[in-house]
Amino acid sequence: QVQLVESGGGLVPPGGSLRLSCAVSGRNINIYTMGWYRQAPGKQRELVATITGGGYTNYADSVKGRFTISRDNAKNTVYLQMNSLKLEDTAVYYCNARLFSDYWGQGTQVTVSS
Numbered sequence: 001q002v003q004l005v006e007s008g009g010g011l012v013p014p015g016g017s018l019r020l021s022c023a024v025s026g027r028n029i030n031i032y033t034m035g036w037y038r039q040a041p042g043k044q045r046e047l048v049a050t051i052t053g054g055g056y057t058n059y060a061d062s063v064k065g066r067f068t069i070s071r072d073n074a075k076n077t078v079y080l081q082m083n084s085l086k087l088e089d090t091a092v093y094y095c096n097a098r099l100f101s102d103y104w105g106q107g108t109q110v111t112v113s114s
Contacts, residue, residue: 002026002103004095009108012085016112020080022095022105033098034071034078038091038110045094049080062088085112 008020020036035050049059049069057069068081078095090112095105 002097004097004103004105006093006095006105006108009093009110011111011113013114014085014087014112016085017081017083018085018110020082020093020095020108020110022078022080024076024078024095024097024103027097028073029071029076029078029097030073031099034069035096035098036069036078036080037094037096038089039094039107040088040091043091048093051078082110085110087112 003025005023006020008018012018031053033050033052036048037045038048039045047060048063049067051057051069051071059067066084071078090110092107092109094107097103
């Protein structure tokens with residue numbers, strides 16, 4: 001079956017950086033649109049970034065210029081480079097794969113705190 005496993009989350013001070021990864025097994029992701037979403041405590045899940053099979057990206061305004069989504073189809077992996085992290089970036093980050101339906105990872109916790 002399709003499985004998405006996120007990694008790379010953790011505790012980081014404001015202004016710091018993290019790189020999240022999402023490894024996909026069970027399907028080749030080459031034609032899937034891949035994405036990162038996040039959910040902060042008490043908030044709804046929101047889009048962070050997406051990247052199409054052709055490499056086109058889009059970002060939430062709140063992360064534009066700070067985060068970069070990328071993919072390595074040969075490794076069946078998508079990444080989220082997170083720079084200049086802010087307190088409000090604290091959330092569980094979820095990986096998403098979309099074609100005709102959505103597949104989700106289990107999430108990885110990112111905590112930005114001094």
